[in-house]
Amino acid sequence: MRHAQTISVVITTYNRPDALEAVVRACFMQNDKNFEIIIADDGSTANTRACVERLAAASPVPLRHVWQPDQGFRAAMARNRGTLAAHGDYIVFLDGDCIPQRDFIARHRALSQPGCLVSGSRILLDEALTRRVLDEGIDVAAAPLSARLGWRLRGHMNKIIQLAVRWPDLGRTKKSFSWRRIKSCNLGVWRSDLERVNGFDESFTGWGHEDSDLVVRLFHAGVMRKDGAFATEVFHLWHREARRDQESSNRKVVLERAAARVTQAAVGLREHAHEAA
Template sequence: MKQATQQQPSISVVITTYNRPDALEAVVEACFMQDDKNFEIIIADDGSTANTRDTIDCLRARSPLPLKHVWQPDDGFRAAMARNRGTLAATGNYIIFLDGDCVPQRDFIARHRALAKPGFLVSGSRILLSQALTERVLREHIDVAALSLLERLRYRLRGDMNKVLQTMLRWPDLGRERRTFSWRRIKSCNLAVWREDLDKVNGFDESFVGWGHEDSDLVVRLFHAGVLRKDGAMATEVLHLWHREARRDEESSNRKVVLQRAADKTVQATRGLREHAGEAPFTPPAS
């Protein structure tokens, strides 16, 4: 009896951004230097000004990969909508969501590809960089993903990185699958989901107001739709550039929505991918 072959993913990396072109450039440059270059980049822009468009145009001109820019007008925090539009612009059957301030290591794509399995999402993790190190990285265009172990240990001892061994060790694909749902360490800044599973739940829910828990909501609904979780720790870590904390005025109410949906076993987003069907793309602002 023949064994079923595992589906091989065609990968699209959807990078969310908003008015931080220097960080975005560092992230995209790190994507250009991946060991595995068989993927495309979709920049999902939540209303940035012309500075970001100019940066993206320069990156596209020297990109070794297909690179698209999907922009929407600035109308408050609408990361869920930006990710949905990025998903709709993607051609891959496997979507890796990455934030525009999270620098991937060289094997980020290769490790995500190795962990991809139908019926599962992969939740990655992040290493936090200090404000001082972030400012230096962006000012001096330091390739932070290429730092040596000695340099990383030095930054860890100084308090400029909150973890270091996770960037160097690689845990084999063993014991990663979780058969029960957990919210722990779910971050849409580093999250991989099959496109067909996103379609199944109607993507991110754009009805969430303000910052917080739209990523948890997605994973709750995916779990109710039968999608399980694999842990990407010690495999897919990204280096998270420092930024000021976003306003969290709506975090408590958003969490209550997720808790209710967990109890109700909600699957479908109130407003998501399907609501953008046939929509004409917006044009980013010119200089």
């Protein structure tokens, strides 16, 4: 089976440099360093730029910063522009508040397979543990199992079994479509497949469902989905819920496209061709 060679990790961020620094420094500690980092910045201010400059100076892997003006929630555009700046044949999308474990890259590489995407898994941290991670510099990815068990028992994280068990690449590929566990905060996709469906669709307004739209379009284009649970877990730092004014209308669009078996983004990668030229 052919696995991904160079991996590009596209990390989306918006005005949360403390979380971004924790995420990127965890990337620096990966046991597989054959990857690059693209910070896909949806309009953050100078604090984030300064943070990225510090990180780039210390990075053991190539690191680039792709910034766009703040014109509201435009994560789909940020991910597309991050993809265009990437050099890898395999893109792993990671959010700037999701701390990867030490073998995150290695596990994504091992699960990568032509004709498939990998929808990763996450473990939610509560507000109290998130504050300790960011304020005290706790390395949650390196914490011993005893500490993690204590956090789980006290309700500071919502899962632990996924951290103690690694499931092999058996029975992960689903031939039928499921809406469950579609999260662009931890998603591995071949670049050629993204190009085939024109990437994320930037025509969505506000927060919500642009990740589901991508996955369902990839499915209709013939890309099957692998479940990345018990292999690719990330620690999702707590944050206040984003405004979801457009969520119901966005979901309606996704369901209509799914029924029509749409594969192409209305506004996506190809619309940025002039930037790559």
